[in-house]
Amino acid sequence: MxxxxxxxxxxxxxxxxxxxxxxGLTLSAKQADFxxxxxxxxxxxxxxxxxxxxxxxxxxxxxxxxxxxxxxxSMYVDLDDLMSEHSRILEVGGRYVTITGCWNPAYGQxxxxxxxxxxxxxxxxxxRREYLRAMADNRLVPRAIVDLTAATLPYWELxxxxxxxxxxxxxxxxxxxxxxxxxxxxxxxxx
Ligand SMILES: C[S@@+](CC[C@H](N)C(=O)[O-])C[C@H]1O[C@@H](n2cnc3c(N)ncnc32)[C@H](O)[C@@H]1O
Numbered sequence: 001m002x003x004x005x006x007x008x009x010x011x012x013x014x015x016x017x018x019x020x021x022x023x024g025l026t027l028s029a030k031q032a033d034f035x036x037x038x039x040x041x042x043x044x045x046x047x048x049x050x051x052x053x054x055x056x057x058x059x060x061x062x063x064x065x066x067x068x069x070x071x072x073x074s075m076y077v078d079l080d081d082l083m084s085e086h087s088r089i090l091e092v093g094g095r096y097v098t099i100t101g102c103w104n105p106a107y108g109q110x111x112x113x114x115x116x117x118x119x120x121x122x123x124x125x126x127x128r129r130e131y132l133r134a135m136a137d138n139r140l141v142p143r144a145i146v147d148l149t150a151a152t153l154p155y156w157e158l159x160x161x162x163x164x165x166x167x168x169x170x171x172x173x174x175x176x177x178x179x180x181x182x183x184x185x186x187x188x189x190x191x
Contacts, residue, residue, distance in 0.1 A: 005024025074100050086138070095189060
């Protein structure tokens, strides 16, 4: 289950790589239509499907999913509400994964550019500690935390080139470099 699936890239990848049957949720009808059209075009519509739905109120039975994830979509919602809903739909032993930017509490408060990113993207970047706490409170036990910051830096540097909103992106790439902002993958088991 892909929570905040956007145009469906991760869903398609999961099916192509692992043969998974994937349901995606997005708030955007335009994105869901795009994802379903692509699934039709590539002949995988029987396995991959997107719908417009709030991921804080998932249309699935308790314990129905073997795996679920958020790919850059957890910063739009309250983490406790989100993790409790993932925990509900996952079977015991199921796997939850989030890939997200987060601020690093080792630096105290979020740096001022985090507020600018929040305003720009109309989101609320959480701290790494908030992720781990919300998981722990909802029977999701982290198995791996992979720091992808260095791997994502070239992308942010590319976005700092003149035609991509340079002021904002420059600040973001320097926060990536000084460690106050991290891009992480956290994989957790539903216990
Ligand atoms: C930055 S996009 C990421 C899209 C996709 N996961 C990707 O990696 O390309 C954020 C996505 O989160 C979705 N989203 C935000 N809040 C949501 C909510 N409460 N329920 C469902 N989807 C939500 C948006 O509709 C959008 O598809």
